Amino acid sequence: MSEVFDEVIRTTLVEVGARFQDFVPNLLAMLVLLTVGILAAVAIRFTVGLLLRWLAFDRFSEQTGIRTVLQKGGIRAAPSRVLALTLAWLALAVFVLLAVAALDLTAAVDLVNKAFAYLPNLLVAGALFLLGTIVSGFVRRSVLIAAVNAGVPSARLLARGAQAALLVLFAAMALEHLGLGRQVILSSFTILFGGVVFALALAFGLAGRDIAKETLERMRSQRRPEDDSLKHL
Amino acid sequence: MKKGKVPLEPHVRKQLEDLGSVELLVGIPSYNNADTIGHVVRAAAAGLAKYFPGRSAVIVNSDGGSSDGTAEVVAKAELSSPGAILVSHPVSTVQKIVTPYHGIPGKGSAFRTVFAIAEELQAKACAVVDSDLRSVTPEWFELLLGPIVAQDFDYVAPMYLRHKYDGTITNSIVYPLTRALYGREVRQPIGGEFGFSGRLAAHYLARPVWETDVARFGIDIWMTTTAIADGFKVCEGFLGAKIHDPKDPGADLAAMLVQVVSAVFDLMETYEDRWKEVQGAEDVPLFGFPHEVGLEPVRVNVGRMIGIFRQGVRDLGEVWAQALDEKTLAEVSALGTEEEDSFHFPDRLWVRVIYDYALAYRRRALPREQLLRALVPLYLGRTASFVSQNMDSGAEAVEGSIRALADEFVREKGYLCERWE
Numbered sequence: 001m002s003e004v005f006d007e008v009i010r011t012t013l014v015e016v017g018a019r020f021q022d023f024v025p026n027l028l029a030m031l032v033l034l035t036v037g038i039l040a041a042v043a044i045r046f047t048v049g050l051l052l053r054w055l056a057f058d059r060f061s062e063q064t065g066i067r068t069v070l071q072k073g074g075i076r077a078a079p080s081r082v083l084a085l086t087l088a089w090l091a092l093a094v095f096v097l098l099a100v101a102a103l104d105l106t107a108a109v110d111l112v113n114k115a116f117a118y119l120p121n122l123l124v125a126g127a128l129f130l131l132g133t134i135v136s137g138f139v140r141r142s143v144l145i146a147a148v149n150a151g152v153p154s155a156r157l158l159a160r161g162a163q164a165a166l167l168v169l170f171a172a173m174a175l176e177h178l179g180l181g182r183q184v185i186l187s188s189f190t191i192l193f194g195g196v197v198f199a200l201a202l203a204f205g206l207a208g209r210d211i212a213k214e215t216l217e218r219m220r221s222q223r224r225p226e227d228d229s230l231k232h233l
Numbered sequence: 234m235k236k237g238k239v240p241l242e243p244h245v246r247k248q249l250e251d252l253g254s255v256e257l258l259v260g261i262p263s264y265n266n267a268d269t270i271g272h273v274v275r276a277a278a279a280g281l282a283k284y285f286p287g288r289s290a291v292i293v294n295s296d297g298g299s300s301d302g303t304a305e306v307v308a309k310a311e312l313s314s315p316g317a318i319l320v321s322h323p324v325s326t327v328q329k330i331v332t333p334y335h336g337i338p339g340k341g342s343a344f345r346t347v348f349a350i351a352e353e354l355q356a357k358a359c360a361v362v363d364s365d366l367r368s369v370t371p372e373w374f375e376l377l378l379g380p381i382v383a384q385d386f387d388y389v390a391p392m393y394l395r396h397k398y399d400g401t402i403t404n405s406i407v408y409p410l411t412r413a414l415y416g417r418e419v420r421q422p423i424g425g426e427f428g429f430s431g432r433l434a435a436h437y438l439a440r441p442v443w444e445t446d447v448a449r450f451g452i453d454i455w456m457t458t459t460a461i462a463d464g465f466k467v468c469e470g471f472l473g474a475k476i477h478d479p480k481d482p483g484a485d486l487a488a489m490l491v492q493v494v495s496a497v498f499d500l501m502e503t504y505e506d507r508w509k510e511v512q513g514a515e516d517v518p519l520f521g522f523p524h525e526v527g528l529e530p531v532r533v534n535v536g537r538m539i540g541i542f543r544q545g546v547r548d549l550g551e552v553w554a555q556a557l558d559e560k561t562l563a564e565v566s567a568l569g570t571e572e573e574d575s576f577h578f579p580d581r582l583w584v585r586v587i588y589d590y591a592l593a594y595r596r597r598a599l600p601r602e603q604l605l606r607a608l609v610p611l612y613l614g615r616t617a618s619f620v621s622q623n624m625d626s627g628a629e630a631v632e633g634s635i636r637a638l639a640d641e642f643v644r645e646k647g648y649l650c651e652r653w654e
Contacts, residue, residue, distance in 0.1 A: 067597070141552065141603055148544050149487050149609045151537065155548050230533050230616075232402045232489060233423065 029102040037095020045088035052080035074137065125174040132170020136163040153215065168193070239349035239438070240335045248330055249353045255328070257281060257290040257378055258356040260347030262340050263364035264297040267306045269478055270364040274310040277362070278327045280374030285382070291328040293350050294364075295343040303364070304331050339449035344437075344456075351434040358382045360389075360428045368476035376470035376521045377428030387465035389428030390419045390457055392519060393475040397623060397631040398531045401616045402493055404635045406587060407454060410497060413642035415461040415504070416511040419469065423453040423493065426472065433465050451496025458497075462504040471521030490612060491605040498594040509650055514643055525628075538617035539576055543569050545610025552607045556593035561585045568614065578618035580641040586611055587642075588649040595653070 052058075061067040061079035070079060077085075101112040140163035147155035172189045204212050241249070259277045263270055274292060281290040294307040308331050330350065336342040344361060351359045358381035360374055380386040403423060411422045429437075437459065442448070447455045460467055501508065545553075546569030553562055564582050571577070586608075593604060623631045 071599075138600075141599075144548060145552065145603060145606045145609075146487075148548050149541065149606065151541050151544065153544075155544065230401065230531055231399045232486060233400060233493065 023103075026102055026104050030099040033095055033099035033102055037092050037099065040095060041088040041092040044091050045084045048087055049080055049084035052083060057083070070134070074133065121177050121179065125177045128170055128174040128177060132167055132174070136166035136170065139163060139166055165193070239345060241346070241349065241353075242332055245330060245332045245350070248328075249350065252289075252291065252328060252354055254355040255289040255291045256357045257285055257288055257382070258347070258351050258354065258359040259290070259292045259374065260344065260351075260359060260361040261292065261294050261307075261364050262297070262334075262343030262347070262361070263294055263299060263303050263307075265299045265301045265303060266364040266478075267299070267301040267303045269367060270294070270303055271306045271310050273362060273364055273366050273369050274307055274329075276369045276371055277360075277374055278310075280371030281327050283371050284375035285378065288382075291330060291350075291354065291356075293330045293332065293347050295332060295334045295346040297338055297343060298333060304333075307331050336443060337448040339452075341448035341450070341452035341455070342443070344452050345443050345448065348434045348438040351431055352438055356431045356434070358428065358430060359434055360426070362426045363477060365478040366426075366475070367478065368474055370473075373426065373470075373472050376472060377426060380468050380470065380518075380520050381428055381430050384468075385466065386428075386468045386518075387430040387433045388457070388460035388467045389470045389520070390467065390517075391421050391424035391426045391475075392469045392471045392521070392523075393421060393424065394473055394524075394526050395475070396529065396531045397626070397628055398533055398620055401619065402490060402612070405583065405612070405615055405619065405638065407493060407497060408635070409584075409639035409642040410587060410591075411454070411458065411461075412514045412639050413646050414501065414508040414511065415458065416514045417461045417467055418514055418516045419457055419461070419467065421469075422457040425453060425475075427453075427456060428470065429456070429460070430465075433460060436463065436465075446496065446499070450492040451499075454493065454496045455500065458500045458504065462500075462507045468518040468520060471519060471523050473524070474526045487606045487609045490609060491602055494590075494605050494608065495594070495601060498591055501591055502595060505653065509653070512646075514639070533620050535617045535620055536573060538613040538620075539573050542610045542614030542617065545607075545614070549607055549610065552599065552603070553611075555598040556604055556607070557586065557589045561589050565611065565614075576614075576618055576621060578615045580638045581645065583615050583638070584641050584645045585648065586615075588645060588652075591649065592652050 057080045058067070058078050061070075067079050070082060075082060097112050097115055100108045140159045143162045144155055144159035147158050152158060168189065172186070176186070259281065261270065261273055261277070274294070277292050281288075281292075292307075294304065296304050296307075307329065310329070332346060332350075334343045334346040336345065347359070347361060358378045360377035362369060362373065362377075377389050377391075380389050400421075403421065407422050408420060412418055437456065440459065442455065546566055550562075550566070553565065557565065561582065565586065568576070568578060568582075590604070590608060593599070594601060598604060599607075619634075623634060626634070
């Protein structure tokens with residue numbers, strides 16, 4: 001009985017050992033790929049950063065308005081740093097996927113294949129979200145300035161409303177690209193947007209009837225030509 | 234497009250060949266000004282005949298594609314009205330050229346065609362006047378052309394009599410800033426009517442600006458600044474009151490401010506090597522006879538202006554923080570709590586605001602249009618303060634306070650120069 005037991009254990013250990021021996025190169029390859037990936041990312045970050053600074057990319061960004069666009073999206077770091085970091089993270093992501101593939105496990109290979117197939121969608125969604133952030137930030141500021149110049153009392157609220165509407169629109173587009181519950185997102189967006197507009201119209205027309213009247217009268221009086229005949233030029 | 238490449242219609246080329254050369258040229262840019270341009274053309278013809286008899290002259294109408302018959306009015310305008318010139322001896326006939334201009338639509342492109350024709354005709358002295366003027370008289374042309382013909386000046390800027398509240402962008406930004414930067418006392422740098430020599434017209438034509446914003450707007454300040462900064466002889470001509478067709482009442486103040494201020498700031502970049510060297514400011518000779526005239530009253534809603542300024546303080550802090558120095562912003566913010574009766578925007582603070590804005594414009598702290606549109610509440614605050622301060626003052630005292638502001642711009646110039654780099 002004990003011999004049979006020993007045999008089973010020995011066989012199991014031998015098999016595990018053999019499998020581990022087969023797996024070690026893959027594991028080592030994964031670790032090597034991860035290490036190379038980290039080193040490559042660091043190298044890319046520094047090299048690209050240096051190269052962009054040498055090429056005066058930050059000055060170019062200021063002159064062409066790229067920096068302003070980033071600032072409008074809430075990104076305060078220098079454009080050269082942002083680009084270098086983005087490229088470094090992209091490189092690291094690719095190496096991580098390669099490292100996972102190096103394990104040669106069916107599930108891992110499958111995961112990597114799916115990840116690479118899904119990557120374009122992720123990139124497009126990310127780009128859409130970034131664009132949405134930038135555009136909505138720009139629109140918010142434009143609406144705010146225009147509303148203040150026109151003397152609209154709730155300028156900030158109006159500006160934030162415009163920004164939120166755009167953000168929701170871009171987020172819906174991004175999620176659509178990711179294929180996440182397309183119909184649900186579309187329906188949610190339609191219902192939400194329609195509901196908000198309807199609620200605002202009701203609130204302004206019924207609950208805020210007096211305010212609406214007062215605001216419209218004030219706007220009309222501000223436009224009355226006899227009120228101001230100053231020539232600015 | 235460079236010198237000599239200005240496209241001209243074949244019939245205009247033919248007219249230029251027939252004319253050969255002229256001594257004097259009057260340019261009138263137009264766009265749908267059929268109601269007023271006839272009067273301007275007749276005044277120009279009378280002025281040329283009365284004050285420059287015997288000199289060959291041409292009137293050039295550079296039109297932007299009017300659809301109201303402007304060109305026909307010019308073509309049919311009677312140029313030899315003896316009653317207008319009160320002379321009995323024969324005078325040279327004034328010729329007319331009516332031409333559409335090509336290029337980017339705008340007053341700058343219209344002027345470019347005038348410069349090109351002046352160069353082709355080797356004109357010695359030229360004048361340009363707006364086509365919507367109702368107060369133009371023959372004397373204007375003597376004052377715009379005379380200093381060039383008789384005294385060898387290159388550029389004559391106009392000097393008008395205006396209501397004490399009128400021209401606030403000119404009075405609070407363009408005049409004092411131009412004076413401080415380039416060191417010449419030109420009171421109306423964006424007047425609209427100018428005289429210039431043939432050599433200055435050629436200089437203008439050769440500048441590589443005709444595909445830029447100068448072709449659309451800002452030609453007035455560009456001409457004045459170029460003449461001063463490039464060392465041409467500059468003077469002023471006193472034209473009296475300027476009355477023109479009322480502008481569109483819905484004309485957007487923000488758009489106006491953006492156009493004018495961006496033109497001035499762009500020129501600061503072009504001429505940075507020149508203005509940094511300039512210290513103080515000198516008067517330029519004034520031709521004409523300054524006199525008083527009755528001016529239409531101007532209504533100003535100070536409360537509305539202060540209201541918009543206060544709202545700016547409340548809502549635009551994040552935008553102004555991108556443009557203004559920390560200390561300037563703090564002082565501006567403190568004004569937001571002042572009572573309307575005691576509201577006062579000090580000269581020095583206003584100068585700092587404009588200099589900070591020039592610096593922010595240069596470093597593109599924000600998209601330039603947004604940046605300048607956000608200047609509107611600050612400008613209205615300053616204008617409200619100016620109006621309140623001068624409510625009971627006479628014209629002379631108001632002119633004195635504008636001059637005091639201009640001197641403040643000169644005193645604070647070091648602040649701008651230090652931070653420009």
